[in-house]
Structures are given as C-alpha cells and as structure tokens.
Amino acid sequence: MSRRRRVTLTDVAVRAGVSATTASYILNGRSAQMRISTPTDERVRNAAAELGYRPNRSARSLRTATTTTIGVISDFVASGHYASQMLTGASAAARESDHLLMIGETEGDAALEERLIDEMLERQVDGILYATLTTRQVTVPQALLQQRVVLVNCIDPGSDLPAVLPDELQAGRTAARLMVDAGITSEVYAVGEDPTPGALSGALRLEGLRYGLEEAGGALAGVIPCDWDVVPARDAVSQWLCSGRMPRGFVCLNDRVAMGVYQALSERRLHVPDVAVVSFDGSDLATWLQPRLTSIAVPYDEMGALAMHRLVEPEGAARDLLAVATVPMVVGWGGSLPDRRAALSRLV
Amino acid sequence: MSRRRRVTLTDVAVRAGVSATTASYILNGRSAQMRISTPTDERVRNAAAELGYRPNRSARSLRTATTTTIGVISDFVASGHYASQMLTGASAAARESDHLLMIGETEGDAALEERLIDEMLERQVDGILYATLTTRQVTVPQALLQQRVVLVNCIDPGSDLPAVLPDELQAGRTAARLMVDAGITSEVYAVGEDPTPGALSGALRLEGLRYGLEEAGGALAGVIPCDWDVVPARDAVSQWLCSGRMPRGFVCLNDRVAMGVYQALSERRLHVPDVAVVSFDGSDLATWLQPRLTSIAVPYDEMGALAMHRLVEPEGAARDLLAVATVPMVVGWGGSLPDRRAALSRLV
Numbered sequence: 001m002s003r004r005r006r007v008t009l010t011d012v013a014v015r016a017g018v019s020a021t022t023a024s025y026i027l028n029g030r031s032a033q034m035r036i037s038t039p040t041d042e043r044v045r046n047a048a049a050e051l052g053y054r055p056n057r058s059a060r061s062l063r064t065a066t067t068t069t070i071g072v073i074s075d076f077v078a079s080g081h082y083a084s085q086m087l088t089g090a091s092a093a094a095r096e097s098d099h100l101l102m103i104g105e106t107e108g109d110a111a112l113e114e115r116l117i118d119e120m121l122e123r124q125v126d127g128i129l130y131a132t133l134t135t136r137q138v139t140v141p142q143a144l145l146q147q148r149v150v151l152v153n154c155i156d157p158g159s160d161l162p163a164v165l166p167d168e169l170q171a172g173r174t175a176a177r178l179m180v181d182a183g184i185t186s187e188v189y190a191v192g193e194d195p196t197p198g199a200l201s202g203a204l205r206l207e208g209l210r211y212g213l214e215e216a217g218g219a220l221a222g223v224i225p226c227d228w229d230v231v232p233a234r235d236a237v238s239q240w241l242c243s244g245r246m247p248r249g250f251v252c253l254n255d256r257v258a259m260g261v262y263q264a265l266s267e268r269r270l271h272v273p274d275v276a277v278v279s280f281d282g283s284d285l286a287t288w289l290q291p292r293l294t295s296i297a298v299p300y301d302e303m304g305a306l307a308m309h310r311l312v313e314p315e316g317a318a319r320d321l322l323a324v325a326t327v328p329m330v331v332g333w334g335g336s337l338p339d340r341r342a343a344l345s346r347l348v
Numbered sequence: 349m350s351r352r353r354r355v356t357l358t359d360v361a362v363r364a365g366v367s368a369t370t371a372s373y374i375l376n377g378r379s380a381q382m383r384i385s386t387p388t389d390e391r392v393r394n395a396a397a398e399l400g401y402r403p404n405r406s407a408r409s410l411r412t413a414t415t416t417t418i419g420v421i422s423d424f425v426a427s428g429h430y431a432s433q434m435l436t437g438a439s440a441a442a443r444e445s446d447h448l449l450m451i452g453e454t455e456g457d458a459a460l461e462e463r464l465i466d467e468m469l470e471r472q473v474d475g476i477l478y479a480t481l482t483t484r485q486v487t488v489p490q491a492l493l494q495q496r497v498v499l500v501n502c503i504d505p506g507s508d509l510p511a512v513l514p515d516e517l518q519a520g521r522t523a524a525r526l527m528v529d530a531g532i533t534s535e536v537y538a539v540g541e542d543p544t545p546g547a548l549s550g551a552l553r554l555e556g557l558r559y560g561l562e563e564a565g566g567a568l569a570g571v572i573p574c575d576w577d578v579v580p581a582r583d584a585v586s587q588w589l590c591s592g593r594m595p596r597g598f599v600c601l602n603d604r605v606a607m608g609v610y611q612a613l614s615e616r617r618l619h620v621p622d623v624a625v626v627s628f629d630g631s632d633l634a635t636w637l638q639p640r641l642t643s644i645a646v647p648y649d650e651m652g653a654l655a656m657h658r659l660v661e662p663e664g665a666a667r668d669l670l671a672v673a674t675v676p677m678v679v680g681w682g683g684s685l686p687d688r689r690a691a692l693s694r695l696v
Contacts, residue, residue: 052494054470069450069471084432091453095460100467102417102450105439112443119448122402146400230636256636261424263638286579288604290611 007053016040016047027053059317068099070311071120074131075108081302083133087153089304090129092205097312108221110141110260117143127311129304130154135166135201149151150307153300164307164327166200171209171329174217174296182276182337185218186248192253193225198264202253205280209251221247226260233260241268247278255285258293258336277336280329292334303327305328313344353573354636355399363389375401416447418659420466421480423456430648433502433615437652438477447658458489459616465491475659477652478502482548483514501648512655512675514646516549519677520556522644523626524564524601530624530685532597533566539581539609540601550601552578553628557599564579564645573610576601581608597624603633606641606684613635625684628677639683651675 015022018040026044027037042334047053054281063224074091076083100124104116121129127148138154140161151163167280179188190206210220226236233256241264252258258279265275272291279286306327361371364471366388374384374392395401420438424431435451442449450473452464468476475496478488484500499511527536527559540556558568574584583605588610600606606627612622618641627634630645 021375054466067471080527087451088453091451098467100450100464100471103435103439104448105436118402119446123415123448218533234638239677259636263509303568 004313007051009053011051012044012048012053012347015051016044016320018044023048026211032167066123066126068097068123069123070094070099070101070308071117071123071125071128071254072103072131073106073113073116073120073128074104074133075106075132082298083131085300086131086304089168089301089306090152090308092301093305093308093314095096099308099312114143117141121147128160129307129311131304131307134196134199135168135204136196137198137200138148139178148311150311162310164303164310166300166303167210167328168203168204169208170300171280172210173212173333174207174214174329175205175280176206176218177255177335178278178294178331179249179251180216180218180275181211182249184276184338185213187221187246187248188213188218188245188251189249190223190251191226191237192228192257193223201280205253209313211311220322226257228257230256230260233257233265235260235294237261237264238267241265241270247275249278252277255279255281255283255293255295258295259289262289262293272336273338276338279336282330283331286332286334287335290332291336294334294336295332297330297332299330355401357401359399360392360396360401363399364392366392369567371396384430410434413473415472417448417471417473418442418449418656419465419471419473419476420449420451420479421452421454421461421465421468422452424481430605431593432480433648434479434652437649438500438656439652440649441653441656442660447656450657462489462491465489469495470631475657476660478509479652479655482544482547483516483546483552484544485546489537496659500651500655510658512651512658514549514648514651515676516552516605517559517583519554519628519644520558521563521647521681522556522562522627522677523553524557524560524566525599525622526626526642526679527599528564528566530597531684532624533561533564535569535594535596536561536566536599537597538571538596538599538601539567539585540576540605541571549628553601561571574605576605578604578608578611581605582611583608585609585612586615589613589618592637595623597626600625602631603627603631603641603643606643608635610637610641620684621686624686627684630678631682634680637684639690642684643680645680647675647678 003038008196008240010020010025013020015021021037022040023044025031026041027048031041037137072087074083091101102120102123104120106116117121120185120203121143128144129152130144130149131152132138132154135153138156140156140159145159149192151161153165155163180184190209190300193202193206206223213220224236226232236259250261258277261277262272265272277293279293279295280298286295357371358368361368364371370384370388370393373379374389375396379389417501420435421432439449450468450471452468454461454464469491476492478492478497478499480486480502482500486504487499488504488507493507497509499509501513503511504515527533537558541550543552554571561568572584572588574580581600585608598609600609606625609625610620613620620630625641627641627643628646630643634641
C-alpha cells in the first residue's frame, strides 16, 4: 500500500507562479494585510485546490503552541457501554471547538498509563481528560499534575484537579423517593453491596437510599451483598428468598443486578411489580426486562461533555467553576413499581 | 487552570552550558556520531531530567514525516459494545508499535465525516482505520482514496482498499451445524431478517444457515422478520406462536433477538432447550439468559487488531496479504440446545 507524496507549499507556489512566502501569506488569510492583489490571491487558491494541498498542522502547531488535540486517558476508555457513552459526549463537545480526541486505554496498568501519558505529552496535546470506569478515588500520576487536566468519574483527594462526578448520593435519595411514592417504606432491601476499596458509587447510593427512607419515616431493612452482575445477584437473592422472608421492594445497585433479581423472583413464582424493583444505570437492559425496569441513569455522555467544555474553555472562565461538578442522574420509567403501573393502567 | 511554560531544548542547553545544537545531538542519541565527550553527554542528560524536558514530537514529525498516530473514523466508533471491542483490539495492536489512536465519530453524517477526515489528515496521521458498526458495503470518501487506509467491518466494491470482515457465511453454516448436531433438521426458523440496504450480516448469516441445513438433508422452514432488538422479536415471535405452529429450533440473528424469543416462549409456557435456540454475537447477554444462550461471537477485537497490524506494517508485507481478510466467528456454549444439555447432564 503506497501513499502519494505530500503536496507542499512550494508545489502550490510553483504552479501559481509566486514565491512560497506569498503563497503562505495567502493561504493563511493574510492577503489584505500584505497588500496582495486579488488575481494573485485567486491564482494561489486555485493552485492549492487543484493540487489538493493541505496545510501541515505539525508545522502550524510549532508556531501557535496548540495542537487542538485532547488526550483521553482511562482505565477502560473503550471497553464497555459507560466508557463509550462518556467518550461520545466528550467527542461531541470536542468537535464544537474543532478539537480531536487521542485515546489511551491503560487497562488499569500503572506502567502502561505512564507510557501513554508520556506519548500524549510528547504529541503536545492541549489537555487531558482522565477518566475511570467506576466512580472512585484515584491518585493521579505525577506527570499530569502540571498539565491542564479534568477528571471524569473520579476524584483525587491529594490534588486540586477539577473533577466531574455523577450525583450518586442524590440518586440514592431518588431511589428511596420512588419506593415511598409507591407506598413502600418498610421491607425494602438493597442488593449488591460494593466491597471494592476506593469505589464510591455503591457507598453513596446506599447512603442516599438510607437517608431518603429515613426522611419518610421508614428504614432500609437490609443489604443482600453480591457482585454487581446477573448470575451473582440471581444466586444471592434466590438463596435469600429460601429463608422465607417476603420483601416489598428491592433497590438494586445496577441493572445487571436487577436482571438477576427478576430471575430469582420468577423462579419462586413471585412477580414484579408485586415486589417493587428500582435500579441504577439506565442501561438498555432496563428496557428489555419484562416489565420494564425503573432505573436511575448515570449521564456519562453529559459528564464527558461537561469535562471537555471545562478543558477547552479559556483560563479565566474555568476559575469561576467549582472544583467538583456533580451531574444529576435521571429516572427512566418502567413498570417495576406498583404505583406506576396503577397510574398507567388508569391512563389506558 | 494554568499550564506551566514548556521546557525547551534551549533551557536544557543553557542549564548544561552547551549549545542548543550539541544538546539536540545528545538527546537524539547522536553523541558518538558527533564525537561528543561522555561528561558533556551526561551533563545534558542530567539537565534534561532535572528540568523535565520532553522532546517535541510536532517538531520531530516534520523531520521524520511520521507522527506514529493512526486515525480511526467510524460511524459509531464509541457507541455500543461492538465498536468498543473493535477499538480495544485496535488500540492494543497500536501500542505494540508505539502508535496512538485519534478517533473521529461521524454519527453517519457525511459532512461531519469529511470534516473529521480533513482534521486528521491535517494532523498528519500515518494511516486511517475506517470502520462501520454494521457489516456493510460503503463508498469510501474521496479524500481517503490516496491515503493508507484499512476498512474494518465494511467493504468498498468501488475501490481496492484492503478490508477486514467477520466470516458471516461460515457463521451461518456453524449455526446450522449446531442444530443438526442436536438432531434438528426440520422446523428450524430464523428470526430477524435484515432489511437494511447494503447490510451484509443478515443476508450472509441466512445464506450460510440455509446452505448448512441443506448440506445435512434438511431445510430452513421459514424466516420470522423483525428488527434486531428485544421487544420487536418478542412481539413478532409471540404473534407467530399464536398461529399454533410448533418450532423445533430458532436461529436468532443476534442476542437481543434471542432474548425476545426466550420471553415469547416463556409467555406460552414453552421452554428452552425443549425449543432449541442459537444466536449470533456472543455478547454478555448470552451468559445472562436462563439457560445460557449458545451464541456465535463476532471477534470485533481481533478484527480491530488485524486491521491495525495491516495498517502499520511495512509496505512490502502488506502486498502479500489478500485484499479482504475474514475473521472466523467463535461458538460460545450455553444450554439452549437440547443435545448439549443432555451431554452436560451425562457428565454431572
């Protein structure tokens, strides 16, 4: 596979019969300033178009000290739905200001992370989005501390780097409110306690949930611990139901856990929404389950977009913003709450 | 947010008490060639380390005419699981040769695509991966025809650009073989005919399936058309089952369709694997369904990696390869086929 020789400024100048300097002035929009005649201007532009000349941004970036390129460093930038959504939001926001994204996936490997950051800094990125798959505390690599950086889905308590986080605490309260609105304030169990050190989502969701139920005079009846996936949740809740306890509602820490809960209930011939289910994520899975799952979405795309806007905005504007911005999570309605089903059936 | 002034080669030279030219020779590994003494060499290297000097790749790329950066242009490069897997494979392969990826998501918008390609070419990418979310025919934008390009998950019949595709036809035959091995050669229905113009997966999977069943003396009994998603498949198969027909097996054109088929069967108190189900995708969903779904995976990560290897390899090597490479699809075993369940129960 061959690549055609690059068309240079000199090629354009030769074809137009002018000096390279004149061609450069014209193609950089400085004709008027340099008192270049309109016919010459047109001749050079036509020559450039005919030859397919493209300005060389490597050369331009040496002059302007900007590459209009942003690096995205993440543990799993391209793996999984949530990282993808974040990247899509960041990518769309970058386009608004003609920035392109360069990506580096570290797979959680510190040595690889260091190398990717080095590579990006050598390529003169204008700034770096540093993102994590799970909401958690991090220690940002030393090399980033002197750079223009915004954290996404993580915070570094040891630095003053700005961060964009989902409002997990409020989301937990929202889950509680959904149960309370459905008339359920007791026998509500959380499913999927999160044991990962440094992780924030599980702890904050649970704290918000407890607080919200207590606000309404209720209480969280208990937590059924399990990994955040379908099969572990199915197994844990199946076993828990064997003890003969009868829940009124389950708050699942993500949608995969909720799918496992649906399956465990179905095995015991219990049905949603006779047992109410609320979840977090707002993934496609919530729309596929029968009945549709009520799930509180993490707006990863908005988080990516907000972080990108903060990264590319002028220095002055950034100072007016809080160091940590939280993005509200949004309720997607399904049929997994009894009150909602009644309301819907009244409408039909 | 401020960024510290960049440390230049001159800063290093001043600190080490040498000329910028000498510093440049040393930091580019040309000390011996230029007969520079060891003490001077060490002094410059120490100064560079103390100041945190980084070579400027924008300057270097002007000299070497390479940026070790690859552009990825895709309709939905960051949206969805499959695009993510492709990106992860490409990203890992790029790292092997110290290349970084620059990404551009076109959202299927031709004007945006043109602009993103322009931006990448201006940034002097060494090559471009051009990928699509669905396996299909494309017309590659004019600007790419003179560049170093490899297509992923698509082909352009009007150009001779190399392409990497999944082996969909063989995957269809594999689905047939799974049914035949389970003793089922009649009353097999496909679910999810693909009406999208230019799309290849559906047509090739069906062709392979028909051929594979006929090879075994059977035949495909029919196709239940529906969009490739959970709810459309559930609705279509529910309605189809109302006619009283009794299928022996369903071959679903993707895993979401299979989830809808599971739900439709469950509504009529029919059970998998009494009715056998085979699917394509090999997504997480296949492991979440009860019983686990037998699904034939599209190896998007391998496709991304193979395409990247072809893109960065020396020109000579590329010529020895076929223009279109197909990547075999892989069967992930579940319990959705009767024979398999029997085999497993014999083992327990």
